[in-house]
Amino acid sequence: EAQVTQNPRYLITVTGKKLTVTCSQNMNHEYMSWYRQDPGLGLRQIYYSMNVEVTDKGDVPEGYKVSRKEKRNFPLILESPSPNQTSLYFCASALRDPNYGYTFGSGTRLTVV
């Protein structure tokens, strides 16, 4: 089944403790992206990658890191999480760019206390 897999689905952590949210897709998509979803703010892009070893900042990149060492994986790293990063996170992939239509993962609900 073609899909984007995120792990974990739920995570509660403490301020300052480094964490990684994994994202993997099995569709050989070139484009991958991370979004956060907050009430009243919709979907805001954190980082995106147009291909292996190519990453770019989205609208809200502060406090996040990403890497794209393999085509299928695009992990999101929070080096020192803070409470304002409590949010619902989505990974998405597209064949070449978002104009081909995104496939989203099921989301990771992160709480930073």
Place this chain on the structure above:
Amino acid sequence: QQQVKQSPQSLIVQKGGISIINCAYENTAFDYFPWYQQFPGKGPALLIAIRPDVSEKKEGRFTISFNKSAKQFSLHIMDSQPGDSATYFCAASERNTPLVFGKGTRLSVIA
């Protein structure tokens, strides 16, 4: 700066009625206008999309209407059903640039 403005924030429609969600954009270079549907606990899923060379696109009960001169596009859901209750996002982009999403509309279809 919000590049895609979506309204209303929430919408309640009777079963069998028409649901209408509107979006307005500012960037005249946008050439791709998708709508995504998100059910609770799930990621958004592409519902329907349109490019500016047509004024309307229909897929089943879902129709996008596009007005290039007014820089507006809208989603119409005909014969709305309780199963259509979800959050809907409009979006826009130029080729090879990130999608810009609206803030979403929570639709509730009541029997």
